[in-house]
Amino acid sequence: MRETSLPSESEVLRFHAAEQHILSRIGAGEFPPGARLPSLRAVSRSLAVSLATASRAYLELERKGLIEARPRSGYFVRRGGRGLPEPRPAPARPAPPIAVNRSGLIAAALSAVGDASLLPLGVVCPSPEVLPGPLLARIMAGVLRRGEGRDLSYTPVPGLPGLRRQVAFLRQVAGEAVSPEDVLITAGAMEALYIALRVLTRPGDAVAIPTPTYYCFLQLLETLGVRAVEVRSHPGRGVDPADLADALDRHEVAACVLCPNFNNPDGSLMSEEAKAEVVRLLAERDIPLVEDDVYGDLPFGPSRPSTCKAHDRKGLVLSCSSFSKTLAPGWRVGWILPGRYMTEAMRMKSSTNVSTAAPVQMALAEFLSGGRFERHLKTLRQVNQRTLASLRHCLSAEFPEGARASDPQGGSHLWVELPPGGDGVDLFLKARAAGIGIVPGNVFSTRDEFRNFVRLSCGGLWTEKLRDGVRTLGRLAAEG
């Protein structure tokens, strides 16, 4: 047999590349479970590799249980089999509001932000290779050159009028009836959330949040001295309005925070009906809703999911989002549509940092005015979908039996449940030692609920390096 001789390095690279190519096409849905894969000859031709290399790639995928050979018929994508079932939600037991105390762990997780030495499976943000960096740089150079120093002066507290207008246009696409005067520009969605919670809460108040939820929200609650009423989120459909209603009946809350579109970390998407119902039941109780919509622009399907804000008739929904997941994380530009709380939100902005940096506002306003954003989003969604599919398939091949993973319809992160007995913190620490950034699951709740979970994210193109990283993670997870 040819496989007895050790393959040369370039052969290995070619074979990996072929395997990944097939994997990503499976992941992208081109070949659904049960579908017939291209013949070895077709693969060899289309990828310009030898028949032997194509054959090795198929053998490897077969070994991992992802595809199967049927005599005289060729290769097929396996149905079910060694797939990745959906992770389980938190148990449905009502719990009293809890003081948040997650700082130590969160600080460790946050230390990965901006650390270029780690393999980037920990921070949910698009990597520069899939962003229009050179174009944004040229636009920035142009607006500063032509701006006659306007970038040097403070913009008005609520932001540059031209950018507020562009953001209002974007929100209209999401079905929200907003005008430029409803928009307050912030330093990213995190600042929008921060403004919303400072406007709505006092220390000692309680806030309803999904569990799991983005750990920075928990950190924010902790620094504000606000308690959490955790409502479980289902990896598929997000927060159930009935669960929320139940929590509101039991506890007095000052506000509710939700991420209805591709919740971080579980990737869940609430249905149109659930969104409408949540807005209705909160409005009935006069409880404001803080809506995090940072992933709303990143669906894999053809149309953008709607928002709770689109159902808001009372100005009770404070919608928060940014360009950090779509265009320029490091530019720190986001916004809040604070509804009836605009005056208070402006006061918080002015007493926090007066206004958002002018140069980045000017350049983004210019970029958005050209219809370029929609085209860029289209590409980015495709990249995210393919990469996430590859990541998911790689996980299913490399992670130990019993692992589960979310199968989100948008965004760029996976919520991974380790096999029973698995420890996310342990894996996080081992991964970091191996130069891989991931986030342990238990930082996403206050009660160690998700101790056997990790969040993996990938905001760039799928690479050999990432694949090797996931392989290492799988090995570390199997070690237990």
Added chain:
Amino acid sequence: MRETSLPSESEVLRFHAAEQHILSRIGAGEFPPGARLPSLRAVSRSLAVSLATASRAYLELERKGLIEARPRSGYFVRRGGRGLPEPRPAPARPAPPIAVNRSGLIAAALSAVGDASLLPLGVVCPSPEVLPGPLLARIMAGVLRRGEGRDLSYTPVPGLPGLRRQVAFLRQVAGEAVSPEDVLITAGAMEALYIALRVLTRPGDAVAIPTPTYYCFLQLLETLGVRAVEVRSHPGRGVDPADLADALDRHEVAACVLCPNFNNPDGSLMSEEAKAEVVRLLAERDIPLVEDDVYGDLPFGPSRPSTCKAHDRKGLVLSCSSFSKTLAPGWRVGWILPGRYMTEAMRMKSSTNVSTAAPVQMALAEFLSGGRFERHLKTLRQVNQRTLASLRHCLSAEFPEGARASDPQGGSHLWVELPPGGDGVDLFLKARAAGIGIVPGNVFSTRDEFRNFVRLSCGGLWTEKLRDGVRTLGRLAAEG
């Protein structure tokens, strides 16, 4: 007499220009009180104006009581006479801590920020004409072009390493023993103050602050639910350590906020000894000091004043500053040196907006690395000194008898006490209606202490328009 015929417009312009030229040289200290001014012939030659124009300029200055003619000797700068005495500090009566409630007025004052339609006598910030805008724009274009998209990624929470290093170098010039690891980059000094107060206080706490103090600090205290213990500031020497000690003996405070170098609004400068004494007496009581040093780089004298931080041995001084008064207000880049509170400060930064915008950090790091900042500061200080001198002289000529004004040794703002019975809010409203931005004095304290004060500031070159604006203000102030 020639003056009977109406002068042509260009003659009026020339005569105004000559008058302003002489005024600014007097203001800059070139001709101190009692000094002999150049002869009419010398003025005529050096400014290339007719003898008649030079004579009209001197007559106008004489009419305004700023200079005097002595027979057969020429013109001299008047001593005392119709000068501007120092404004009076708040009365020295101990007052209990007070809940801050200034939002309405402050919102009105803040509405002037970024409003280019108003004559800029209200916002303390350098105008683009005196800033290296084209150079900064070129540097920004270069760092983004060469940066390979690094600007698109989050910087680490505490900031770009290169910028933290440059800031540490700057602080060493101010006599502070800091290393890059002590620096946390923020979105302007306002965010630095905000981080400091969120780290140090809980709602209901009291904080010692000077009166008058920057109104955004009061707004911040108000939004945090923190009470103010006001310690009077003298327009000349700032807060007296004995007054502070007295306040600390009477009230429990969680922190103290001071702006020892050219306090906003009264421009006061605390002596080296007073700074050392304040640090000593706070350290003795283990009370942290939040030091606002945004004007410290803008002295008129040859050397930079030192800071309280330079005297700090216990890590109890949280030093806050920015590039907003020296380089690029709209870029929103500042820093905090949080001393022993770095961990808590990082937590606040990450749960507010994660990190400061990367492009502006990258460009500033590059600008600072070239030694250009020191040269720029030298020019800016001269501009500020001349403009403030012109503003001060214009005030003394145009404002009604009994007005007083601070005579700061740095910065770019004047603290103006109206004649008895004058009303700063009334003047603010009338000025705004006339298209002139100023700030009413009472927003700088919690107790309507400075009802007959206004703050005037001017961050650019002295112009006819500003002069006309001050003339209008003088007329409005005289109307009462």
